[in-house]
Amino acid sequence: MTGNITTATDFRNTVLNGDSVQLMRALPRNSVDFILTDPPYLVNYQGRDGRKVRNDDNARWLRPAFNQMHRVLKWDGFAVSFYGWNRIDLFAEAWKAAGFRMVGHIVFRKSYSSSSRFLRYEHESAYLLAKGNVTPPAKPIPDVIDMPYSGNKLHPTQKPVAALLPLVEAFCPVGGLVLDPFAGSGSSLVAAQHLGRDWLGMELDPDHAATATRRLAWHGARRAAA
Known part of the structure; x- marks a missing residue:
């Protein structure tokens, strides 16, 4: 889907193709439960x-x-952002400047090495960010999560849905809206859909946006038929 967001219902359960900064500017303030x-x-x-x-x-x-992201996230809401470990200074500065607090760090343990030079790189990392005076989840999840290999067939850095499910379940309330402004092939959105949350994806690349749209439609049809 491309074009402007015109109503409150336009941005639920869809993938928008375009610049996520511009697309988020069209969203109401405090309208997203989890990023x-x-x-x-x-x-x-x-x-x-x-x-x-x-x-x-x-x-x-x-x-x-x-x-x-900080503007559209509801007060007392959470965001989880992956980041490049050797660019953490830039990411941390951007998070803090936006108003986020860094309240947790998550390591995604791989069963393989994505590259090898000074070390064998066998994990991905993300920060748990908070807006406002957040309430901890009723059942905190581990800060080390196994990340099976996705195969990267749909996107060059495709994340496996299995590693994202615990995040959606812990930090997005039932009936809430999950936003991914860099949706890629839509793994985060599939995780939200699987758990019965609403979802909104934004993706700059039209091919990836189309892939994510088809993927969500396929998973949605399977879930409806189950």
Whole structure:
């Protein structure tokens, strides 16, 4: 889906193709219950197959994007953001400037090495961010989560849904809305859909946005038929 958001219902259970900063500006303030996102790591990533990630070669979008995420997230809400470990200074500055507090750190343990140089890189990382005086979840989840290999068939940095399910369940209330402004192939949205939450994805690349849309439709049809 492309175009402007015109009503409160336009942004539920859809994938929007476009610049997420501009798209979020059209969202009402304090309208999202939980943000789960895997933005570009600012490392000019290129996979073994040559695929790249849009806007991974610059940080111009970083502060504006997190400013908008903070604006649309409800007070006392949580966000989980993956980040590039060697660009943590830029990410942390953007989170704090937007008004987020860093209240937890999550390690996603891989069963394989994504690269090897000084060390074998066998994990991904994310920060748990808070807006306002948040209430801890009733059942806190571990800060180390296993991350099975997704195969990266749908996106060069595709995250497995299984690793994202605990985050949605812990930090998004039942009936709440999950936002991913860097939706990629839609793994975070599939996790939200699987758990009965509403979801909204934003993706700059039209091919990935179309992939995510098809994927959500397929999973939604399977869930409805179950």
